[in-house]
Amino acid sequence: MNKGRVEAFTDAVLAIILTIMILEFKTPESFAISAILDQVPYLISYAIGYLFIGVAWYNHHYMFSKTRWISRNVYWANNFWMFATSFLPVATAWVGKGLNQQGPETFYFLVYMLWSMAYFILSLMLVKANEKGHRPEAAQSIRSMVIYRFMSNWKWVGLQIIASIVVLIYFPALQMVIVSLLIIFVGARFNKDSDQLFN
Template sequence: MDKSRIAAFTDAVLAIILTIMILEFKTPDSFSIWAITGQLPYLISYAIGYLFIGTAWYNHHYMFAKTHRITKTVYWVNNFWMFSTSFIPVATAWVGRGFNEQGPEIFYGCVFFLWSFAYLLLSKTLIMANVSDGHEKAADSIRQMRIYRFLSNWKLVSIQVILVVLGLIYVPATQMLIVTLEIVFVGAHFNKDSDRLFES
């Protein structure tokens, strides 16, 4: 299967998801500059979602650049990953309307953990595809990604789940802080060769 077609399709889907998120931002009825403060919860939620998708796209690009062949399994798992990502605008909009409410935060948490599972599954599928083709170096590059090492470490994930559950019980909005910290310190820590993939 043509790798560039899959990458282009994924890029298009992620671009649409980002567009949908900003369309949820509502212009105030008043012309006072202070009227925008009413949209502050959504702006925070939107900024986290944008960082989330931007970081995910970069990691996805790296994995696909390293991969030599796209199998049918990779294709369908990638679709599952995009499916999970497509829920982010809904979760972002709902949290923006109830930033410290349990219902929206629980839904956001479910979307985040579904996305994490889908990303881990995609990573493992790409690793197996590379190993079966004899491209162990490419597989090892994906294994070395910090986000993959975090998501495949059940102890770290268990700690995260416990922290999120406690946060949802007592201060639901703390989940957004946990998600942001994971994006910044785990997802946005890229392999050293990530900005040199296409150097001649």
């Protein structure tokens, strides 16, 4: 399968998702600067969502740059990942309306878990495609990514789920803090060669 077309389609879908997210930001009726304060919860959830997609795109680009052959399994895993990502604007908008409410925060957590599962499946399919394509070094590069190692460690994933459930019961807004920390300290810890792929 043509890798360029899959990447172009993915980029287009992610661009649309980001556009939908910013369109949820409502222009205040008043011209007073204080009128923007009502939008602060949404701005917080939007900023986290934007960071989420930005980091995910970078990792996606890295994995696809390492991969030469796109199998059917990779194609469908990529579609599942985009499907999971497409729920982010709804989750972001709802959290923006109820930053410390259980309903929106639980939905965001479920979207995040679906996204994580889809991302791990995509990573795994890319590893298998590289192994089948006789590119063990590319497969190893994907396996060595911090996000891959985190998601393949059931102890860390289990700890995250338990912590999130406790937080959702007692202080739902902390769920966004957990997601932000995972994005920064797990997702954004890129492989050293990630900025040297095309040198």
